[in-house]
Amino acid sequence: MFKEYQHLRIPGPTPISPEVQRAMNRTILGHRSGAFSKILTEASEKSKYIFQTKQEVFILASTGTGALEMTVANVVQPKDKVLVVVTGVFGERFVKITKAYGANVMTLNFNAGTAAQPEDIKNVLEKNPDIKAVFVTHCETSTAVANPVEKIAEVVKDTNAILIVDSVSALVGMELKMDEWGIDIAVTASHKALGLPPGLALIAVSDKAWKMIEEHQGPKFYFDLMAYRKKLKQNTTPYTGPVSLVYGLSKSLDLIQEEGLENVFHRHRLIRDMVRAAAGALHLELWVQDEEAASCTVTSIKGNDQLDTEELRRVLREDYKVEVAGGQNDFKGKIFRIGHLGYVHPLDILTTISALEMALKQVGYPIELGAGMKAAEEVYCNDKNIG
Amino acid sequence: MFKEYQHLRIPGPTPISPEVQRAMNRTILGHRSGAFSKILTEASEKSKYIFQTKQEVFILASTGTGALEMTVANVVQPKDKVLVVVTGVFGERFVKITKAYGANVMTLNFNAGTAAQPEDIKNVLEKNPDIKAVFVTHCETSTAVANPVEKIAEVVKDTNAILIVDSVSALVGMELKMDEWGIDIAVTASHKALGLPPGLALIAVSDKAWKMIEEHQGPKFYFDLMAYRKKLKQNTTPYTGPVSLVYGLSKSLDLIQEEGLENVFHRHRLIRDMVRAAAGALHLELWVQDEEAASCTVTSIKGNDQLDTEELRRVLREDYKVEVAGGQNDFKGKIFRIGHLGYVHPLDILTTISALEMALKQVGYPIELGAGMKAAEEVYCNDKNIG
Numbered sequence: 060m061f062k063e064y065q066h067l068r069i070p071g072p073t074p075i076s077p078e079v080q081r082a083m084n085r086t087i088l089g090h091r092s093g094a095f096s097k098i099l100t101e102a103s104e105k106s107k108y109i110f111q112t113k114q115e116v117f118i119l120a121s122t123g124t125g126a127l128e129m130t131v132a133n134v135v136q137p138k139d140k141v142l143v144v145v146t147g148v149f150g151e152r153f154v155k156i157t158k159a160y161g162a163n164v165m166t167l168n169f170n171a172g173t174a175a176q177p178e179d180i181k182n183v184l185e186k187n188p189d190i191k192a193v194f195v196t197h198c199e200t201s202t203a204v205a206n207p208v209e210k211i212a213e214v215v216k217d218t219n220a221i222l223i224v225d226s227v228s229a230l231v232g233m234e235l236k237m238d239e240w241g242i243d244i245a246v247t248a249s250h251k252a253l254g255l256p257p258g259l260a261l262i263a264v265s266d267k268a269w270k271m272i273e274e275h276q277g278p279k280f281y282f283d284l285m286a287y288r289k290k291l292k293q294n295t296t297p298y299t300g301p302v303s304l305v306y307g308l309s310k311s312l313d314l315i316q317e318e319g320l321e322n323v324f325h326r327h328r329l330i331r332d333m334v335r336a337a338a339g340a341l342h343l344e345l346w347v348q349d350e351e352a353a354s355c356t357v358t359s360i361k362g363n364d365q366l367d368t369e370e371l372r373r374v375l376r377e378d379y380k381v382e383v384a385g386g387q388n389d390f391k392g393k394i395f396r397i398g399h400l401g402y403v404h405p406l407d408i409l410t411t412i413s414a415l416e417m418a419l420k421q422v423g424y425p426i427e428l429g430a431g432m433k434a435a436e437e438v439y440c441n442d443k444n445i446g
Numbered sequence: 447m448f449k450e451y452q453h454l455r456i457p458g459p460t461p462i463s464p465e466v467q468r469a470m471n472r473t474i475l476g477h478r479s480g481a482f483s484k485i486l487t488e489a490s491e492k493s494k495y496i497f498q499t500k501q502e503v504f505i506l507a508s509t510g511t512g513a514l515e516m517t518v519a520n521v522v523q524p525k526d527k528v529l530v531v532v533t534g535v536f537g538e539r540f541v542k543i544t545k546a547y548g549a550n551v552m553t554l555n556f557n558a559g560t561a562a563q564p565e566d567i568k569n570v571l572e573k574n575p576d577i578k579a580v581f582v583t584h585c586e587t588s589t590a591v592a593n594p595v596e597k598i599a600e601v602v603k604d605t606n607a608i609l610i611v612d613s614v615s616a617l618v619g620m621e622l623k624m625d626e627w628g629i630d631i632a633v634t635a636s637h638k639a640l641g642l643p644p645g646l647a648l649i650a651v652s653d654k655a656w657k658m659i660e661e662h663q664g665p666k667f668y669f670d671l672m673a674y675r676k677k678l679k680q681n682t683t684p685y686t687g688p689v690s691l692v693y694g695l696s697k698s699l700d701l702i703q704e705e706g707l708e709n710v711f712h713r714h715r716l717i718r719d720m721v722r723a724a725a726g727a728l729h730l731e732l733w734v735q736d737e738e739a740a741s742c743t744v745t746s747i748k749g750n751d752q753l754d755t756e757e758l759r760r761v762l763r764e765d766y767k768v769e770v771a772g773g774q775n776d777f778k779g780k781i782f783r784i785g786h787l788g789y790v791h792p793l794d795i796l797t798t799i800s801a802l803e804m805a806l807k808q809v810g811y812p813i814e815l816g817a818g819m820k821a822a823e824e825v826y827c828n829d830k831n832i833g
Binding site: 064317318402427 | 819
């Protein structure tokens with residue numbers, strides 16, 4: 060009966076609301092039809108709300124990594140000096156992509172579990188006025204660190220460099236004010252806080268970045284932003300539009316608009332705080348100690364001598380139908396990660412916490428059943444002014 | 447985002463598994479097509495497993511009440527003496543239907559919250575050898591009382607009377623051995639432990655009952671069991687077969703077969719025990735004190751001077767997206783009922799309990815957050831031999 064039953068609590072893909080699921084079931088339209096053009100352009104227009112921008116938002120069939128490459132492929136030429144801020148696996152991914160495009164890559168690495176320091180970025184930019192672009196990960200999914208994008212934008216915006224933000228696992232779950240903060244290129248993907256299946260990426264570009272892109276020379280085709288801009292003016296996409304996912308996107312954006320972005324942020328923050336409170340009550344150590352640096356979309360928890368995180372994940376998956384993520388690369392076996400983004404209600408995370416405390420007991424970790432629930436419920440009740 | 451988000455915890459309709467949901471989306475077939483006949487007859491055949499019978503099981507488009515009427519319409523003639531065992535609203539419904547068909551209705555009423563006593567039924571039958579049929583509710587949905595059907599069958603089976611069991615809200619969630627126990631007519635409906643939408647009823651008939659039905663005279667058409675028997679031999683239904691619901695039924699029966707009926711019963715009993723443990727820890731009073739008489743598919747909890755059950759239900763629904771049932775008729779405002787049948791996993795009921803304890807706090811009922819969870823999790827862990 061429960062073969063497909065699962066509480067999917069990884070930092071994307073995420074569960075999908077019934078509204079979005081139904082929207083995606085609409086009969087396929089031709090990708091060049093007027094009917095699809097209308098849906099596409101409306102979705103593009105509605106996407107401005109989540110980026111908090113007046114710029115066009117381009118929709119393409121791609122995962123998040125493709126969108127990251129798009130930011131590089133349209134800006135970086137061989138030997139260009141770029142700065143990549145690295146706080147984990149997805150910062151490293153920017154390093155790999157910019158190197159693949161022949162850039163002269165400088166990196167700023169921050170200690171695991173801590174956020175990037177804007178002051179350090181400022182210093183590097185002052186000493187290297189020839190840096191063309193700064194790449195930053197908004198939420199570093201691999202560790203659950205949230206970088207202070209607003210403050211980083213402040214130190215970049217008056218330089219010649221553009222600021223490129225990977226907000227794949229953050230946008231909609233955490234605030235990003237593209238125009239007000241002065242972000243030049245921001246990208247996100249469908250299977251994160253947008254609550255869609257994987258396969259769609261969104262990208263928005265500032266005037267400052269467009270100037271750089273218009274002058275850019277270098278091999279690019281599928282990821283050519285100029286092509287997307289030209290085609291969007293004609294109410295279409297350069298290549299086949301991902302029809303069903305765009306239906307879903309359009310509906311997801313309606314739901315976000317209806318809930319209100321501020322309320323969506325509040326919900327993500329509340330759920331993060333519930334998870335963090337439960338972790339404390341269950342004697343678990345958070346990988347990101349500083350609340351300011353803790354993502355609202357994913358939480359990382361450390362293993363220790365008494366806690367084999369991979370065994371815990373196995374028990375959660377097999378015995379409690381809860382799927383949480385492990386650590387990536389160097390973090391494998393050191394942490395586990397609870398995703399709480401997109402179509403996630405506080406009750407969903409309470410379910411996860413209940414499973415977590417039973418699984419902890421099952422693997423022999425010394426906890427009191429109910430303790431995590433009490434702590435998380437208190438946070439929720441306080442948020443509702445009950446108590 | 448959460449307009450459709452709901453934890454549906456009433457004693458039917460119940461949530462539907464994704465497997466069943468998808469099965470019902472199959473393209474509609476003509477109800478007289480060979481393809482549909484195959485699905486219908488297979489579903490009928492597979493239904494024998496849940497009734498634990500070798501008899502034919504008939505599938506009709508009807509709610510549970512229609513199925514109750516079917517048991518009466520094929521058996522009762524004006525002035526026939528029948529005995530209706532009443533433990534709540536659905537026992538009363540048998541009284542209403544048998545009276546509508548002109549029966550001479552004797553009733554045996556049992557105190558609210560207690561189960562029927564087989565000994566009392568035996569006494570009535572001994573004093574009234576002309577009783578033609580005994581009507582019993584397996585799970586009295588209105589109060590969450592489970593009647594001892596096996597023991598009642600023991601006292602009926604050697605009389606001339608047939609035993610008719612309304613197992614609408616029990617079958618699949620609680621054991622019913624039609625052949626072994628000697629039940630003559632048993633009925634159930636789709637939107638209970640079968641985990642389907644409302645609209646389908648199932649009915650199985652013993653040889654003893656068939657003899658009575660074959661001799662029966664009285665007005666009946668849609669509910670004429672002889673017509674269903676005749677048409678099933680021709681691999682079809684007398685009237686339009688409810689195509690999509692039959693697709694769903696077929697898939698639901700596969701899932702039940704796959705999980706194993708014993709495991710399905712165990713799961714329902716476990717979840718009931720979790721709810722009862724949580725209720726105790728939250729200082730709530732169970733309507734059915736005796737565990738033996740407590741349904742495994744629904745649990746009733748009393749209100750008191752400090753607990754307005756209707757206000758609690760409103761808070762659960764509006765603030766926690768959990769829908770529980772209130773009391774019916776005389777029980778309105780006196781109890782609330784948590785449904786836990788069908789596609790329900792222990793984690794689902796933990797979610798409900800978490801919402802319940804927060805809602806109790808919200809309405810000012812003196813409880814300790816986490817206490818209900820601890821108690822319910824302990825029951826679950828004990829069941830898994832953890833702890």
